Amino acid sequence: MASHARIRRGRTGRARAFMAMGVVVGLGAITTTALWTDSASVAGTTISTGTLDLKVDGQDSVTGYTSLNITNMVPGGSVAAVLMIANAGNVPFTYVASSAATNTPVAKDLAAALQVKVTGATSVTGAATPTATCGGTTLAGTGTALNTGLVTTARPLAAGTNEKICVQVTLPSTAANALQGASTSVTLQFDATQVAP
Amino acid sequence: MTRPALGRLRGAALTIGAVLGVLCALSVVAGLVLGIRPLVVQTGSMSPTIDAGALAWGRHVSADDLAVGDVVMVPKGDGDRVTHRIVAIKETNTGTFVQLKGDANPAVDAQLYPVGDDVYRVFADVPYGGRVVAWFSGPIGLFLLGMYAMGMLFVALRPRRDDGDSPSDGDDPSQGAGDGRRGKRAARRLAATSVAAFGVLVSTVAPSWATWNDTVSLLGTSLSTGSLTTPTLTCVRDNASQVTITWTAATSPAAHDYTAAVVQNSQALPVLTSGAQRSVVVTPALLAGTLGTTVTVRVTGSLPGTSWVAADATQLVTTASGGSNIDCGSTASAGGPPVTCSVVGSNGDWKIKLDWTSSSNPTTGFVVRSTGAVPGTPATLGPTLRTWTSTGFESRTGQIWVVAVNGAVETESSRISYSFGNGQGNGNKLCPSP
Numbered sequence: 001m002a003s004h005a006r007i008r009r010g011r012t013g014r015a016r017a018f019m020a021m022g023v024v025v026g027l028g029a030i031t032t033t034a035l036w037t038d039s040a041s042v043a044g045t046t047i048s049t050g051t052l053d054l055k056v057d058g059q060d061s062v063t064g065y066t067s068l069n070i071t072n073m074v075p076g077g078s079v080a081a082v083l084m085i086a087n088a089g090n091v092p093f094t095y096v097a098s099s100a101a102t103n104t105p106v107a108k109d110l111a112a113a114l115q116v117k118v119t120g121a122t123s124v125t126g127a128a129t130p131t132a133t134c135g136g137t138t139l140a141g142t143g144t145a146l147n148t149g150l151v152t153t154a155r156p157l158a159a160g161t162n163e164k165i166c167v168q169v170t171l172p173s174t175a176a177n178a179l180q181g182a183s184t185s186v187t188l189q190f191d192a193t194q195v196a197p
Numbered sequence: 198m199t200r201p202a203l204g205r206l207r208g209a210a211l212t213i214g215a216v217l218g219v220l221c222a223l224s225v226v227a228g229l230v231l232g233i234r235p236l237v238v239q240t241g242s243m244s245p246t247i248d249a250g251a252l253a254w255g256r257h258v259s260a261d262d263l264a265v266g267d268v269v270m271v272p273k274g275d276g277d278r279v280t281h282r283i284v285a286i287k288e289t290n291t292g293t294f295v296q297l298k299g300d301a302n303p304a305v306d307a308q309l310y311p312v313g314d315d316v317y318r319v320f321a322d323v324p325y326g327g328r329v330v331a332w333f334s335g336p337i338g339l340f341l342l343g344m345y346a347m348g349m350l351f352v353a354l355r356p357r358r359d360d361g362d363s364p365s366d367g368d369d370p371s372q373g374a375g376d377g378r379r380g381k382r383a384a385r386r387l388a389a390t391s392v393a394a395f396g397v398l399v400s401t402v403a404p405s406w407a408t409w410n411d412t413v414s415l416l417g418t419s420l421s422t423g424s425l426t427t428p429t430l431t432c433v434r435d436n437a438s439q440v441t442i443t444w445t446a447a448t449s450p451a452a453h454d455y456t457a458a459v460v461q462n463s464q465a466l467p468v469l470t471s472g473a474q475r476s477v478v479v480t481p482a483l484l485a486g487t488l489g490t491t492v493t494v495r496v497t498g499s500l501p502g503t504s505w506v507a508a509d510a511t512q513l514v515t516t517a518s519g520g521s522n523i524d525c526g527s528t529a530s531a532g533g534p535p536v537t538c539s540v541v542g543s544n545g546d547w548k549i550k551l552d553w554t555s556s557s558n559p560t561t562g563f564v565v566r567s568t569g570a571v572p573g574t575p576a577t578l579g580p581t582l583r584t585w586t587s588t589g590f591e592s593r594t595g596q597i598w599v600v601a602v603n604g605a606v607e608t609e610s611s612r613i614s615y616s617f618g619n620g621q622g623n624g625n626k627l628c629p630s631p
Contacts, residue, residue, distance in 0.1 A: 020214030072423035
């Protein structure tokens with residue numbers, strides 16, 4: 001009787017041991033199926049509790065940006081400002097930027113007439129509006145108009161680094177006569193997205 | 198007493214391990230059958246919904262099943278995946294795209310993700326589960342898993358009977374003799390299985406970037422253009438055969454250039470400069486073809502090098518027939534006839550009636566003008582008329598007045614503010630005489 005019980009326990013123990021190995025199978029399956037077929041393999045799994053912090057001119061939001069303001073603009077006039085884009089977090093990111101403009105009056109589409117240029121100049125050429133310009137060559141993947149991408153090709157910034165870009169807005173000398181007395185309000189938006197380290 | 202207690206403990210541990218193992222195995226099978234994939238969430242951009250370090254499960258879905266609000270795992274295009282919430286689904290002629298946003302992110306993802314066959318909707322997650330999986334895929338975890346696997350293999354593949362335990366219990370006479378062989382075989386199997394288990398486990402967990410993002414907006418930029426200035430013209434009659442029109446050159450928003458011409462015969466007039474003063478001289482010789490009439494001299498400001506021009510300034514110039522006695526004409530000025538205004542008509546058909554007095558008849562006649570579009574205006578009337586009545590109207594307000602026209606010279610009456618409200622009655626129909 002006692003020996004029978006031991007034998008039975010021995011058999012069921014074996015079965016349970018087999019079943020218990022399912023844990024290994026399960027964890028193995030998770031680690032393998034989590035390996036998406038199309039994904040780049042990264043050595044080890046890092047769970048990041050890092051922070052991503054984009055700052056423009058040292059700030060997280062700017063409500064009264066006036067460096068690109070200009071009044072009484074005439075054809076051929078321009079305004080320019082240098083912006084410092086900083087990665088104040090501890091993970092690398094890439095950033096893009098866009099602009100959105102609202103015309104007043106709406107019928108005078110000043111925003112569509114204005115030309116945009118983005119360069120890597122670290123200071124503005126020409127002290128004051130309406131002749132301030134950005135020197136240097138135009139950065140690759142940057143926009144030439146308002147209401148669209150300003151920086152369209154994502155620019156990388158390592159954690160703790162920064163770069164300056166120069167933004168110039170010009171009213172071309174070919175601007176239509178109807179654009180007299182027009183105004184446009186512009187919002188520049190910078191978007192940073194974390195990238196794999 | 199100790200042996201049975203240890204045995205029970207071992208039995209309980211085996212049972213728990215077996216239950217967990219069966220659950221794990223079943224979940225793997227279910228996952229394969231149902232298209233479910235687990236994923237370690239590596240960052241906190243979906244917190245508090247899914248925290249960093251969670252283990253999330255996504256189920257394969259087709260593009261049609263997606264809805265705004267779903268949390269999905271989609272390929273980013275660079276091999277990694279992003280796990281974010283859908284805020285918009287955009288159908289374009291190049292396919293369906295989803296706009297995603299991390300719950301903890303202030304802004305939507307800059308990139309639109311195409312929806313292909315490779316989209317998984319997150320339906321469950323276990324906080325810290327990803328950390329556990331990650332830990333088990335690390336060196337210590339792998340080692341422990343390996344030990345666990347070996348231990349279980351040892352239990353499962355050990356000889357059927359403990360050697361020292363009840364030798365008389367042997368159910369197979371040959372067993373005792375075969376123990377050594379069986380032991381070696383078991384050891385080989387165990388080693389092989391362990392290597393296989395390690396092979397399965399020595400794999401890395403793909404990153405699922407529930408990526409952080411951050412947005413900075415620069416508000417407040419205002420760009421505005423200037424307007425060119427229309428000059429104020431001053432006309433002086435120098436003598437019977439010459440008038441001079443002068444104005445001050447504008448410098449805002451930039452220095453203006455000027456041109457001047459006679460509208461009626463397109464005769465260009467040379468603009469003379471004297472300091473900031475600009476002038477044109479008009480003589481009968483420049484008014485060929487228009488002698489004996491009133492002509493308009495137009496002065497236009499422009500910005501050099503651009504297409505920008507100012508609104509025209511005009512000055513009337515009169516000549517007697519034959520060109521004698523050139524003089525400055527005037528546009529409408531005050532001093533027109535005194536006018537009274539009354540509301541006449543009947544319900545649903547209320548009108549404005551104007552009456553005025555004038556001791557002499559103007560050479561050309563009268564014109565009734567209004568703002569607010571009084572029906573019938575502007576009305577050009579003969580020089581002998583002293584009254585005018587509109588057609589019926591309502592729901593308009595503005596001003597109405599009478600102009601006496603003497604050739605090029607117009608004189609206006611004072612302007613009367615009228616107010617015709619809605620409806621049939623005349624309670625809200627007002628036209629008070631000044």
